[in-house]
Amino acid sequence: MHKGNFSFIKMDRTEYKSPEELKKLTDQNRAETNALIKKLKKKKPKNLDDFVHDLHAEAFSEFSCLDCANCCKTIGPRLIQKDIERLAKHLKIKEAEFIEQYVETDEDGDFVFRNHPCPFLMPDNYCMVYENRPRACRQYPHTDQKRFYQILKLSHKNCETCPVVLGIFGELKTNYS
Numbered sequence: 001m002h003k004g005n006f007s008f009i010k011m012d013r014t015e016y017k018s019p020e021e022l023k024k025l026t027d028q029n030r031a032e033t034n035a036l037i038k039k040l041k042k043k044k045p046k047n048l049d050d051f052v053h054d055l056h057a058e059a060f061s062e063f064s065c066l067d068c069a070n071c072c073k074t075i076g077p078r079l080i081q082k083d084i085e086r087l088a089k090h091l092k093i094k095e096a097e098f099i100e101q102y103v104e105t106d107e108d109g110d111f112v113f114r115n116h117p118c119p120f121l122m123p124d125n126y127c128m129v130y131e132n133r134p135r136a137c138r139q140y141p142h143t144d145q146k147r148f149y150q151i152l153k154l155s156h157k158n159c160e161t162c163p164v165v166l167g168i169f170g171e172l173k174t175n176y177s
């Protein structure tokens, strides 16, 4: 496993950063990160996925999402029909009722939760519907996804929410700039 020297954030439980702090750090590094993204998109390094996936595994073995929940508090997932069906079933209510109570359409026409923080986030940061949570919640923050070069811009945006992603970008900068 890669032993990283995270230049932005060390991946341990004491390094939680609020969305406000993450936004500030992301802004401070924006020009440099944009240049790096341009370079990575052009070169598509063969080892990029392995590099990022190792960092993802390392980070999430040391950093607990229960100490964070920034994503559940501030951005919320896009919902697909299957998510709505599964969640309605989980809550033992009809889909129409679930939609009326919890769902709205965003500016792109996608289904999203009406409210933030997510209505299923509990005060201790546990997810009330964890076993049946939306697909997007399972996939976030996408740093274990294949062809990472395709989601560099999205991931740069996620630096404003997820301390793990910001830490990974710090490592990308150290290794690929």
Ligand code: SF4
Pocket (backbone or CB within 6 Å): 064, 065, 066, 068, 069, 070, 071, 072, 140, 141, 161, 162, 163, 164, 165
């Ligand atoms: S995925 Fe990232 S933003 Fe979401 S809870 Fe985990 S560390 Fe925090």
Ligand code: SF4
Pocket (backbone or CB within 6 Å): 071, 072, 076, 077, 118, 119, 120, 121, 122, 126, 127, 128, 129, 130, 133, 134, 137
């Ligand atoms: S459904 Fe669960 S994992 Fe998804 S945003 Fe809500 S609390 Fe977080």
